[in-house]
Amino acid sequence: MSVATEIIAPPPQSAAARLADGLWRRPGLVVALLLAPALLWLAVVYLGSLATLLRQSFFSLEEFSGLVVEDYTLSTYAELLQPSNFEIIKRTVLMAAAVSVASAIVGFPIAYVAARYARGAWKAAFYIAVMLPLWSSYLVKVYAWKLILAREGILTWTFGKLGLGFVLDGLLALPGVGGGSLSTSYIGTFLVFLYIWLPYMILPTQAALERVPGSLINASSDLGATPWATFRHVILPLAAPGIVAGSIFTFSLTLGDYIIPQVIGSGRYFIGQAVYVQQGTAGNIPLAAAFTVVPIVIMGVYLAVARKLGAFDAL
């Protein structure tokens, strides 16, 4: 065995080792280097484009020539409030809210079981089960759902075989959300959104629940709380940051998606489709930009309200 005889090892010879020593002496530089790629991406590419987009939304379209007038005006935003455009915004926001609430309700029990009961192999199985849908193509899943939900699809068939066809017909006869078949109704759009975004709700909720020590649940019960009271006063408040994080995903992803409502649903536009059509075929970049600003504003308001309600108190 060789024994190092010197108290302090001699200065390094290789460039790499000298670099390591230099960095060790300058922790600030290390932080800067770690942040640089993300900052370049986020600040320049992302925030830069966002600023340009914002600027565009204050321009307007010359009605006769179809050219963009580069003068600052609020007229494009006024256009958003026209009934036809406002309907699109309302429809999208309601859908996003419904999808977020439903995924929180459906996702919570799964996240709870995974966080509190699953251990070892069961936990691994949970992660795989939740993430597996994310491994396959989004388009394939959406079209698969179209077949499942179609009038000739397996869902209608199953309901029929079970003698529950009237339930399905009753659902589709609901005013506003119904339609000719599941694949051409808002219910269908909703179901597919719910399916596609559910993992984004489960994972943050599970992560939040994972950090709640079992002793807190015991303590609540010990102090006289029924399981329901423990859920309301301890588990839910502590899981809230995770649920809010999940709902940010489900909400904003639904606000921005333009494929699902195009493939499955009533054919009426959602914000994503409106943006797509305005900047593409219609060439109305200012209106497309203004539509894009809507989800940003909504998310800002949503986060402010969530903060006000104390959703982040447990962070």
Next chain:
Amino acid sequence: MSERPAVSLSRVSRHFGLTRAMDEVDLEIAEGEFFAMLGPSGSGKTTCLRVIAGFEQPTSGEVRIFGENATGVPPYRRNVNTVFQDYALFPHMNVADNVAYSLMLRKVPKAERARQAEEALEMVRLPGYGARRPAELSGGQRQRVALARAIINRPKVLLLDEPLGALDLKLRENMQEELKSLQRRLGITFVFVTHDQSEALSMADRIAVFNAGKVIQVGAPEEVYRRPASPFVADFVGSSNILPPDFVEAVAGEKRWASLRPEQVRVTEPGDANPRLVGRVTAQSYLGATTRFAVALDGIALHAIVPAGSFQPADDGRVAIAFDRSALHFMDGPA
């Protein structure tokens, strides 16, 4: 012991798969008693506490609290409160809301809740801390909040799971005295779990010594300390010297296991002592008021604790040890 014990366990077992965390435990804890459950980690003492609290259901056996059958009764229907090892304070509530949690559940009006919470905080000497968050408190303060939260309802039985484990020595000594005086003032039955034998000896009215899921001995501190029921108890409570039957026969004429407290061992110059009792000092630790010698004798090692400065071995470390025959406590074989 009163005719109706505060807590009684009869043949209670708790198995986790093949592990017998509790194996046929019988215990009776009297009303108003300060009762310690002492044992090494994994001995079943914490499981026993959790069974009394209702967090664990016994695999078999019966738990009674003040004579009423508590088997199958959920924790929220037991008039028993717990101070948790990690304190288990709700991080999203301030101190007052933590302390008044059980009152909030019972829909006590807000003003009354605040009054009672402040009163409980005064009792643990934290008046005026109600508005703070648990995260802003030191370990010792969190412990007091957990205590205030558990006693605000004046439970019939208070369970404490290693309540002082995370505190530093000075704080621990203070809290020991405070817990003692709090228990006297409230008259509540305290049941606490500890692996620290000195804590159990100094605080408890009675001690149950746990090992491998079983209760090995129940008794007053002095009894457990002076007359351990088995070599395990002798070793665990006060690190007694355990003398094997052969050695005991050679020095005392009786072929049985015996324990010998280190402070009852004298260390002297090796004069014309019994050759079995001459050995060599292998280690010497200064403990402040006393000095501990580890002495290797023929075949066994002994510890002796003598007043500091009362004896210094020669350079070769050869010493003789002596003790009174009455200091030997005979007991049954290892368990």
